[in-house]
Amino acid sequence: VLATLHTHNASQTIDRIIDIFPPYQQSQVRLQLSISLSAVISQRLLPRVGGGRVAIREIMVNNPAVANTIRENKIPQLRTIIQTSAREGMTTLDQALKDSLQRNLIDEPTALAYMESA
Numbered sequence: 320v321l322a323t324l325h326t327h328n329a330s331q332t333i334d335r336i337i338d339i340f341p342p343y344q345q346s347q348v349r350l351q352l353s354i355s356l357s358a359v360i361s362q363r364l365l366p367r368v369g370g371g372r373v374a375i376r377e378i379m380v381n382n383p384a385v386a387n388t389i390r391e392n393k394i395p396q397l398r399t400i401i402q403t404s405a406r407e408g409m410t411t412l413d414q415a416l417k418d419s420l421q422r423n424l425i426d427e428p429t430a431l432a433y434m435e436s437a
Contacts (some may be wrong), residue, residue, distance in 0.1 A: 324336075327363075328435065334394055336352065345392075349390055354386070359379045362374050363433060368426055373424045375433070376410070377411055377412040378410050412434075
């Protein structure tokens with residue numbers, strides 16, 4: 320674990336890490352991240368049906384497409400890569416919300432409140 324950041328998703332996490340550095344260093348930081356990053360896991364704890372909390376996670380694994388996107392500073396494209404890379408263990412927050420809703424872990428109003436695409 321490199322850091323715990325208060326961000327909503329993988330794209331915001333990458334942006335936050337890069338933005339810590341002055342502009343003249345950001346290209347080098349993107350290169351370093353593209354090489355050394357293993358994964359980004361963004362987690363939210365939401366009310367569980369029946370009480371308690373349930374963790375909803377967005378998972379982005381660093382593969383060649385992710386690395387290239389970070390290196391080229393095309394961060395908004397990460398969401399599409401995550402959406403199409405389920406076979407590699409990736410999932411968007413919205414996909415995790417839908418899965419948790421289907422499994423009756425959360426209710427529909429909670430899922431809708433946290434959907435990024437809504």
